Amino acid sequence: MLNVLFPFAGGIGLFLIGMMLLSSGLVAFAGGALQKALIRFTGTPWKAFASGAVLTALAQSSTATTVTLIGFVSAGLITFTQAIGVVIGASLGNTATGWIIAGLGLKINLGFYTLPFIGAGALLKLLVSGRWGELGTAIAGFGILFLGLDTMQDGMQGLSSVLDLAQLPSGGFGASLLIMLIGLIMTAILQSSTAAVATTLTAVHAGAINFDQAAAVVVGASIGTTLTSALATIGGTIYAKRTALAYILFNLGAGLIAVLLLPGLLYLAQSLARHLGLEAGALGLAAFHSLFIGLGVALFMPLINPFARSIARMLPEREGDYARHLDATLLNVPEVALGASQRAVHEIIERVFLVYQQVLAMERPAALKHDMLRVRGALEQAFDFVTRIPASADDDKLNRRRVAQLHAIDHLMRLCSRLNEPVAEQADFNGRELSPAARRCRDILALAGEGLAGRLEKGWVEQVGRDAAALAELSRQVRHDILQDTGPGRNGAAEALCKADAFRWLERGANHVWRISHYAADDFGLARERA
Structure with a gap:
């Protein structure tokens, strides 16, 4: 037998x-x-x-x-x-x-x-x-x-x-x-x-x-x-x-x-x-x-x-599932895997920028904290996914895309954290002192969003960078003036610090938007170049 x-x-x-x-x-x-x-x-x-x-x-x-x-x-x-x-x-x-x-x-x-x-x-x-x-x-x-x-x-x-x-x-x-x-x-x-x-x-x-x-x-x-x-x-x-x-x-x-x-x-x-x-x-x-x-x-x-x-x-699609494109089976094909993570990152960027616009417009969604936690979870999954994509010793463009995505995800995480800070809840962005800076920040967000959607000519990233730098300079000058104007009969210390924090919050948020735009656009440009 x-x-x-x-x-x-x-x-x-x-x-x-x-x-x-x-x-x-x-x-x-x-x-x-x-x-x-x-x-x-x-x-x-x-x-x-x-x-x-x-x-x-x-x-x-x-x-x-x-x-x-x-x-x-x-x-x-x-x-x-x-x-x-x-x-x-x-x-x-x-x-x-x-x-x-x-x-x-x-x-x-x-x-x-x-x-x-x-x-x-x-x-x-x-x-x-x-x-x-x-x-x-x-x-x-x-x-x-x-x-x-x-x-x-x-x-x-x-x-x-x-x-x-x-x-x-x-x-x-x-x-x-x-x-x-x-x-x-x-x-x-x-x-x-x-x-x-x-x-x-x-x-x-x-x-x-x-x-x-x-x-x-x-x-x-x-x-x-x-x-x-x-x-x-x-x-x-x-x-x-x-x-x-x-x-x-x-x-x-x-x-x-x-x-x-x-x-x-x-x-x-x-x-x-x-x-x-x-x-x-x-x-x-x-x-x-x-x-x-x-x-x-x-x-x-x-x-x-x-x-x-x-x-x-x-099998209906779950709303707000930003990591749905990140399939581990793609890791064996690095170019395709980077395309999937790029798509996920761009969807997250759109969502974060929209929430940022709402915060600046004093609309502050009730589910903001929960939404940002979900977005942050998706970003952590995206970061883990991209780090698992094999680096190639003989493909510099692919490696640059990979690093660019990691930088974009890092800045998105930082921006999400800022949107949950107390300053975002307490500041009056429609007030006389903050509204000019808040309006500039909204313009930067709109420019970045249009650029990442592919609706602007080449050079928009540099313009976002210049606008962010101009906002940073305005913020430094205003913070200096606010702190100079503290004292008896003028701004109190607590009020002055709150205003200074709000300007610093706007400045750093705009800087993150610029860096996100820079790395996301670089990733997209390299992908188009390879196609």
Whole structure:
């Protein structure tokens, strides 16, 4: 018994390791090209669908595509509707591996012929660093994948003589649901629907299970593949959860179609295999997999916009969630991660500047302190996120953007603290003495806001700096005059200090606005320069 189980279990392990090495190596070798292609070719839902299908077939992992996609949606680089198109395409692209295994892997002893790939890939990984070393990882993974498939096939031949898997329930709706559950559990354990499908294809090829049973296992594996994406969203952003839910609902829908139409789909798949001159076993099963996913595509894609709106209603966006773009999965792509943090920082700037304007206008919102605490929490998350973005020794522009964002966040934190100071509550900014300085401060805020929104010509940052410097000079002069005018019959000491503190508060607030504008504009300019 052990001489049967050990090769089978080892074959599954080799297949999984090979697939992981192939997927991670290809993605790392691409150096972000796959991710950039995903962003570039998702203009419409159908383009997004095609991108998801092609990239998943290339990367040999729907999980790699969907996890990367979740980060891009969180960063706001693609819309949620486009993301749904990609995940639907990823589901179809995931069926490509089944065709490769059924068409080549089970007919030719590819494990023997790919042994040199393992040696060549390992040597390349050991001798060369960087992207070409990652290509070596992918090449070695390719060889190990087919070596595992051959080992698993040998184990399955022996297993079929020991265990009569064909005695599992067959025929009827209840039996199909039970076997679907087996496929789902297999995928959950293996953490790969591709491995579960490969095992099923091998079992069909060895005659261990019949075609109907194998089809139900494949349906269960298709549903089970969504578990990895669901787990990846735990503690993630609202966009991550929406994308995972869309992936789960699509695969559930396609699986339900397959169960309800199973007899007809099986007949169609076998007829298609005969018409194309294919054997009814493994290749017929690969055709069945693509067929029921294709039916799901035909059903969901025309309704993609209502589908997206329904999911958005199920998982509504929380108001004031300024850190919603900061998805940890983006940290592997520094340029995209900086784009996400930039978007978060700019939203926070807009909110802080608005609150500052309200304080200067003596409107002081009742929830000011609570709002600033929430903003400060988002700033702390943003600071932590940016510090975790890997610095690059050979990319000065990226490093400058990273440092600029950290400086902007630092000044935003300081400005938030000032908005909560007692001076902000006690000063009369509409009074005769403070109103000229407060008006200048409001003008500085308005100029900075317009500039950061991209509505001003070049040079606005320097103008903000000059206006802040002029306000600082006015503040120093007025504070000097106030302190000179203290004494019997004139300003009392406490009154003079309060007025001086108010002018100093305005001066330092304007300085923070200038520094925030400087660093945020520098970050935005560098981002535009890279585009």
